Amino acid sequence: MKKLFTLSFVLMILNGFAQTNNPAPYCSPNYLMVPCNQGGPSNSPNAYVNDNINDFSTSGAVVNISNINSGCNGMANNYIYYCNHNLQVSPANTVVCTIKCGINFAQGIAIFIDWNQDNVFQNPSEKVSATSGVPPANTSFTVSFVVPFSQANGVYRMRVRSVYSTPGTVIHPCNNYSYGECEDYNVYVGITAPAPSTVITNATNNSPVCPGQNVNLQATTSGSTTGYNWTGPMSYTSNIQNPTLTSVTSSMAGTYYVAVTSGTCPLLAGTYVWVKQAPSLTVTSGANPSCSGVAVTLSVAAGGTASSYTWSTGSNSVTTQVSPTVNTTYTISASNNTCVTTMAYTQSVTICSGLDNLPVSEANLSLYPNPFKNQIRISTKVKVQIAVHDVLGKLIMEKVVSDGDVINTEELTPGTYFLIIKEGDYRKSIRIIKN
DSSP states (O other), X not given: OOOOSOHHHHHHHHTTSOGGGOOTTSOOOOBSSOSTTTTSSTTOTTOXXXXXXXXXXXXXXXXXXXXXXXOOOOSGGXXXXXXXXXXXXXTTOEEEEEEEEOSSSOEEEXXXXXXXXXXXXXXXXXXXXXXXXXXXXXOOEEEEEEOOTTOOSEEEEEEEEEEETOOXXXXXXXXXXXXXXXXXXXXXXXXXXXXXXXXXXXXXXXXXXXTTSOEEEEEEEESOOOEEEEEXXXXXXXXXXXXXXXXXXXXXXXXXXXXXXXXXXOEEEEEEEOBOOOOOOOEEESSSSEETTOOEEEEEOTTOOOSEEEETTSOOSSEEEEOOSSOEEEEEEEXXXXXXXXXXXXXXXXXOXXXXXXXXXXXXXXXXXXXXXXXXXXXXXXXXXXXXXXXXXXXXXXXXXXTTOEEEOTTSOSEEEEEEEEETTEEEEEEEEEO
């Protein structure tokens, strides 16, 4: 769905750098629900997924990680490699990890470290820590691990993985799961971790906007940068610093990430584009084509989500009556107090030369006998739609009738009924009685 940062781009910008900054050798942790904040920004009540690792920090190390309020990473497979967040430890260090997941759903956590540097997380031998159960959502909890006493100096890959409603003890580093998030980090044992980049990156945009409007994405940086790469929903990409999304639709909503190239590690910043819901709008006509110069009613179909309407005729109702003499296009705007949807409707006309083209209001429908027993005969100038209701308003039958048609009423019980003719705003009710 929303694959916001491709592996190929990471490989391109990191080509020629140390293996520790290359995610390619490690398995890709896959999730079915991508991204992990569907429905709105991370940890917003409007997002109905929110299966993410929101906080990950450590204590007890020489240099600790503090990756707070990161939300859903929004990238392919809900996987991100934080090469700018480094953990520096010494052999025999006890490292305490404090974790908090997203606001909606409980998730288990497992932590893996590739101690033998074979580019494989040997499960369970390299599962260094895990939750025995499933901690509640939006609640900080801790797990810990000990660096092996004899661990050689070097750089090691650490994987932190969350899975919805799954104890950490059974989480696999590579298997497919439905919901969750995965974060990778570097662990420096006995050697100095590189200082974090001095480049500060921030991503913003001008949403929320209505469908059809433009969204301006902006990347603000300080320090030396060599390039930008934006990725987002609908396979969006751009390599300019401040691109524009034109005439946005609801399918373009979601998190847009910019990767700013700086040194050997791409810095990431994300911004959520919010596209408001526009009112739905469908127009129907009482007759299309209609007779030239004869009044016809245009109506907004039931089921719309608007609170107000404006027709080009000046009407502010759900209907407007027009009497075009030539094919004419009318416009209607519907507002839900946030966004406006505008559509055009063309009413066609024809030169009528017979009774069949008369509007229903001129049908002069009558029926006989009344009272009746088992049949009602119809007299009408045009075909009409009729509905028969009992005295409680229950619909008994509905059909289209023409002049001379006979309605079989054998199954009706004796009593009073109402036959109703309806077209647009036109209503005609006839009381009928079965003996």
